[in-house]
Amino acid sequence: MSLLVLSGSIRRASFHTKLAAAAAEELDRQGQTYRVLNLADFPLPLYDGDLEAQGLPASARALRQLFSEYDGFVIANPEYNGSITPLLKNVLDWVSRKDAQSSQYEPYAGKTALLLSTSPGSLAGQRALRHTREILTSLGAFVLPQHVAVPNAAQSFSAEGKLVDEKQLQALSTQLAALGRLTAKLAA
Ligand SMILES: Cc1cc2nc3c(=O)[nH]c(=O)nc-3n(C[C@H](O)[C@H](O)[C@H](O)COP(=O)(O)O)c2cc1C
Incomplete structure (x- = not known):
């Protein structure tokens, strides 16, 4: 049973x-198996059916294979104007497409997901999570009912990038443990 951890932003800071790194550190502490994915390593054009007709981009095929190898996802999901970022939606869309070489891979159905968000504001980017939840559910994934949302991002991470609030760390830990339990049951 292993989890794929990814951030819906490739902004340097x-x-x-x-x-996502805080989640990975906690997964490590819990002894869960995971991999952190950097979407910057998989550049993709904006989805266009005409491009797809020329063949799936190599990054789309590689991501589809990679997603299929994991049993669950931890997604740090930024909010842009109340919704999912174009980067993350584009990745989810490309990965949902298959060709003859990747049709044996199942990236989403029967998998689990935990959604995380943060934002410089007090609402912590939570509005976007409803949209991502719907998208993943429509793709056949089981999204944990609870999410972890960290408000006031500029004050919530230390200079080393660690979560400073003990309660938020505890909430993250609790939900990651719940994700591990559900994922193990589904993967059994
Ligand atoms: C186009 C755009 C729209 C945004 N809309 C929202 C929003 O609706 N709610 C919110 O809390 N933050 C919003 N933000 C601010 C982001 O939450 C903030 O830039 C955040 O740091 C992005 O995540 P990142 O730090 O992981 O890149 C928006 C930012 C951009 C660039």
Whole structure:
């Protein structure tokens, strides 16, 4: 049973990349198996059916294979204007497409997901999570009912990028443990 951890932002100083790193550190502490994925390593054009007709981009095929190898996802999901970032939506869309070489891979169905968010504001980017939840559910994944949302991002991470609030760390720990339990049951 293993988890794929990813950030929906590739901005160099991304708070979500820090949140994903905090989740990875906690997974490590819990002895769970995971891999942190950097979406910057998989550049993709904006999805276009005409591009797809020329063949799936290598990054899309590689991501589809990679997603299929993991049993669950931890997604640090930034909010842009109340919704999911174009980067993350584009990745989810490309990975949902298959060709003859990747049709044996199942990236989403029967998998689990935990959603995390943060934002410089007090709402912590939570509005976007409803949209990502719907997208993943429509793709056949089981999204944990609880999410972890960290408000006031600029004050919530230390200079080393660690979560400073003990309660937030505890909430993250609790939800990651719940994700591990559900994922193990589904993967059994
Ligand atoms: C186009 C755009 C729209 C945004 N809309 C929202 C929003 O609706 N709610 C919010 O809390 N933050 C919003 N933000 C601020 C982001 O939460 C903030 O830039 C955050 O740091 C992005 O995540 P990152 O640090 O991981 O890159 C928006 C930012 C951008 C660039």
